[in-house]
Amino acid sequence: MTHLHYHTCNLCEAMCGIEVEHNGDDIHAIRGDKADPFSRGHICPKAVALQDLHNDPDRLRHPVKRTADGWVPISWDEALDETAQRLHDIQRAHGNNAVSLYLGNPTAHNHGALFMLLPFTWALNTRQRFSATSTDQLPHQLATYQLFGHQALFPIPDIDRTDYFMIIGGNPLVSNGSIMTVPDVKNRLKALQSRGGKLVVVDPRRTETAQLANEHHFVRPGTDVYLLLALVQVLYAELLVAPGRIDGLLDGKQTLEKLVAPWTPEKVAEAVGIPAETIRTLARDIANAPSAAVYSRVGVTTSAHGSLSAWLVYVINILTGNLDRQGGVMFTNPAFDVVSMSGLSGDTGSFDAYRSRVNGYPEFGGEFPVTAMADEMLTPGRGQIKAFISHAGNPVLSCPDGNKLDRALSGLDFMVSIDFYINETTRHADIILPPTGQLEHGQFDPIFQAVAVRNVVKYTPPLVPRPEGMLHDWEILLGLTSRLNRLNARSRRNRLKFAATDRFIRTLGDRGIIDLGLRLGPYGSGGKALAELREKGLHTLPKVAWRLLRGNSGGLTLKRLEAAPHGIDLGPLVPMLPQRLYTPNQRINLVPALYNRALQGLPVPDAPQGNQLLMIGRRHLRSNNSWMHNSQRLIKGKGRFNAMLHPVDAERLGVQEGADVLISGSAGSITLPATLSDDIMPGVVSVPHGWGHDRAGVQLGIARSTAGSSINDVLGTERVEAVTAMAQLNGIPVTLAPA
Incomplete structure (x- = not known):
């Protein structure tokens, strides 16, 4: 018997509503949800590929540990215990900053992971934090x-x-x-x-x-x-x-x-x-x-x-x-106001509060730019990164000079990845902790609802129950947080405080946190509770939360949101100044x-050099950075990994349509076929981002069958943005010649 389930596609920022026709775990069709007031039935090819990702045979479904004989399955308790103990031991031996954390783009699409990031980073207490932010926004x-x-x-x-x-x-x-x-x-x-x-x-x-x-x-x-x-x-x-x-x-x-x-x-x-x-x-x-x-x-x-x-x-x-x-x-x-919620703790942002150990790059929001990451691993001294945690990221393909980062990761004392693929980055891990998939957990988008062109809100439950023996992202992060806190607690008072926080989060769960946020938001009834938190501080959150969640509410709650499976349109954007300013x-x-x-200090611009092209990236509708390439539906069809350049440049350089060209930059060279087009400005070459799945040990069968090389094997880490030292990925001078 088939059923219809309404969900939100979380493979890009659009939050398109989808209608899934299924019989339990067997998905028959994925269509756009015409009743979704925001997406209005629209979907792109990525949404249909959710079926491929859900059933992907390469997806890990239990923790694994790397041994001399290959990857072997281990229990969750063993995986979490060993991970926490190894991280703790490295921090005790080399200092807190010897452990680093990297967050990939999909982290922003997972509300459970987002909710647990603050307690987890508090437990790590390291300055060596990085994310896709410094290759993007x-x-x-x-x-x-x-x-x-x-x-x-x-x-x-x-x-x-x-x-x-x-x-x-x-x-x-x-x-x-x-x-x-x-x-x-x-x-x-x-x-x-x-x-x-x-x-x-x-x-x-x-x-x-x-x-x-x-x-x-x-x-x-x-x-x-x-x-x-x-x-x-x-x-x-x-x-x-x-x-x-x-x-x-x-x-x-x-x-x-x-x-x-x-x-x-x-x-x-x-x-x-x-x-x-x-x-x-x-x-x-x-x-x-x-x-x-x-x-x-x-x-x-x-x-x-x-x-x-x-x-x-x-x-x-x-x-x-x-x-x-x-x-x-x-x-x-x-409805779930991430800006005001973070503002409660005074966490509105920071810049240049401290600098990285090796290159002296400024922090932003508690993170260093990824351009510092490999050097912090490779350069000896106090604070050298000895252990690395990655969540939902593949920086070997998405950050500059992937080959240098490859070398850096291979020399670590310990690495753990929260990911369900063995990709170019996670192949270096000692332990991989795979979370549930996109259709096995509920979907709520506090980040993307906060940047939408209309005020909208939606929650969708999982398509299927969580498979036995699997954990959600937030449960994995909470498991590590709890263990690290116990290992780090130096007094009975701290142990009791950590235990109380652990019970509070476990009791609420991700659904309870959504409910609390909605009640505290502008459409909820928790105005008095919010005012109390602002006045007395975040340490009163547990008491305020229980009182608010147990009371009768006339405003927006998770229960009311679940009664609207297609989402709720809260109206167009309205003037918010000066009240919205921080x-x-x-x-x-x-x-x-x-x-x-x-x-x-801004230099007067120079005209381009005649012997170089300026390289820019390129994105395809069927892709999102490096994490969509193991779906046959998304990679099939005409190859899209090519160097696009203007016919004038092709004639000058002796390049023919479809012929291989060698593109060289400060970090190395890649070879790819040329496409000649008037759609590119003369003096510019465009290369797609996120490809090149041919490194040894990658267990992505479909992705490995695709052509392509990583654009980041050309880009060095020495070219950084002038103010923040974040990655410079566009306008990079390269040389191009027939291969």
């Missing part, structure tokens, strides 16, 4: 922290009501939005055009989104900062600065005007690759549109000056009166000191 988070007082307080494009939408270095038709959760984005963009609005894309490649746009402008990779400075200069020079109702909240307008005055369109046009008059027209169009939203993503943030660029994008929205207004960029008011004076300083300093 770190400059955005730094800008929101500096401007608005909280590293997760993102202004989101009001795409459904805007009149003018500019996208710089983003491709939402493929990403389905990113720091802009927006399912069915193609139809939303067509609706923008149908109501007379304009879509403008600025990108070195004529992307899938650019092909839909009213205007597309090629921009030379890595020069976004100069384009943005020129746009701001025009706004001031032509008296187009008009912040609107938030003008009284702004400081630093005059300082900014002086800083940008030298950066005229004429000064940057040649380096940027856009004529000066076109730059002026773009600035005027943004300023004169009834409403406008300027949005940037990884093409901007992973370049040499990503921090300045991300800040300037927000500044343009502010100066043109498009911050916190309908049709501009607005703040969400999510700055000490609830004002916005347009020129924080670190950006002022960075501008002082």
